[in-house]
Amino acid sequence: MKPAPFTYRAASSSPEAIDALAKEAPPRILAGGQSLVPMLNLRLAPADALLDITRIAELRAVEETINSVRYGALTTHASFEDGLVPDASNGLMSHAAGNIAYRAVRTRGTIGGAIALADPAADWVTVCIALEAVLHLQSTSGKRQMQVEEFVLGPYFTAIAEGELISTIEVPKRSASERWGYHKVVVKTGEYAESMAVALLDRARGFARIVLGATDGAPIVMKKSAGALLAAADEAALKTAIACDLEAGEHEFGAAKRMLHTTAVLRAAKDAMAS
Numbered sequence: 001m002k003p004a005p006f007t008y009r010a011a012s013s014s015p016e017a018i019d020a021l022a023k024e025a026p027p028r029i030l031a032g033g034q035s036l037v038p039m040l041n042l043r044l045a046p047a048d049a050l051l052d053i054t055r056i057a058e059l060r061a062v063e064e065t066i067n068s069v070r071y072g073a074l075t076t077h078a079s080f081e082d083g084l085v086p087d088a089s090n091g092l093m094s095h096a097a098g099n100i101a102y103r104a105v106r107t108r109g110t111i112g113g114a115i116a117l118a119d120p121a122a123d124w125v126t127v128c129i130a131l132e133a134v135l136h137l138q139s140t141s142g143k144r145q146m147q148v149e150e151f152v153l154g155p156y157f158t159a160i161a162e163g164e165l166i167s168t169i170e171v172p173k174r175s176a177s178e179r180w181g182y183h184k185v186v187v188k189t190g191e192y193a194e195s196m197a198v199a200l201l202d203r204a205r206g207f208a209r210i211v212l213g214a215t216d217g218a219p220i221v222m223k224k225s226a227g228a229l230l231a232a233a234d235e236a237a238l239k240t241a242i243a244c245d246l247e248a249g250e251h252e253f254g255a256a257k258r259m260l261h262t263t264a265v266l267r268a269a270k271d272a273m274a275s
């Protein structure tokens with residue numbers, strides 16, 4: 001199938017892009033095109049106009065500060081996988097990036113595009129929420145920042161405002177003593193996850209955090225499970241805590257999904273403990 005006709009324009013700077021996005025009928029942003037182009041072809045994402053942002057150099061810039069790394073929204077999955085950008089995460093981001101789809105998708109797909117789309121099974125959404133990352137957004141109304149955890153409201157549903165552009169994803173540098181586990185359940189390598197979990201554990205700081213992705217909504221921050229991980233609970237106690245977290249909120253997981261999510265969290269937690 002071919003896409004419906006659309007106009008195309010490439011912006012060469014953020015101000016130019018933001019001006020274009022402020023029009024009455026704003027164009028749709030085109031980044032790596034790995035999700036948008038298939039959706040256009042299938043006519044699932046109607047767009048009369050596309051705004052290509054891939055020539056905006058500042059959206060590719062990566063800046064390291066004392067406490068964080070600021071990744072331009074156009075940083076590709078492959079740049080993380082290949083270690084071409086500074087790492088804020090003790091290797092978690094590079095590992096997760098290398099598990100996204102297959103290499104052709106990773107070469108063009110961007111972290112900003114993945115978060116903007118908010119596919120519930122997108123790796124960056126779950127990983128960035130686990131890492132307490134902050135989004136920097138720009139529009140003609142100015143700049144604002146928001147935790148990725150607050151930005152992702154549900155499947156393909158975010159807090160982005162009309163005319164807004166994600167410019168940077170800022171990841172706080174994790175402590176050297178923090179350990180991580182990442183487990184993704186996929187039917188076949190390169191496919192979207194059936195479940196995925198990230199566990200972070202820093203005994204020296206008394207810190208643990210677990211986030212479950214590929215759910216029926218936004219990723220779930222598993223507070224009871226994180227408490228059990230920090231307390232070095234045995235498998236039975238961890239399973240009880242996971243069950244409590246899965247039952248909280250308005251989720252309706254069937255038995256099979258509950259088992260997949262429990263397995264993903266258990267394995268991520270065990271990897272964090274063992275690493």
Ligand SMILES: Cc1cc2nc3c(=O)[nH]c(=O)nc-3n(C[C@H](O)[C@H](O)[C@H](O)COP(=O)(O)OP(=O)(O)OC[C@H]3O[C@@H](n4cnc5c(N)ncnc54)[C@H](O)[C@@H]3O)c2cc1C
Binds near residue numbers: 100112
């Ligand atoms: C076969 C296949 C398998 C895949 N498997 C996985 C997988 O296992 N895990 C995974 O995480 N992903 C997977 N993906 C998705 C892939 O990671 C995409 O690259 C990513 O979701 C979107 O990034 P993009 O740069 O291509 O964005 P685009 O496709 O260009 O855009 C996606 C959406 O985000 C908006 N957007 C893009 N950039 C910005 C910005 N800076 N500010 C505001 N809005 C913006 C666009 O308007 C559009 O609505 C897969 C894709 C394919 C084709």
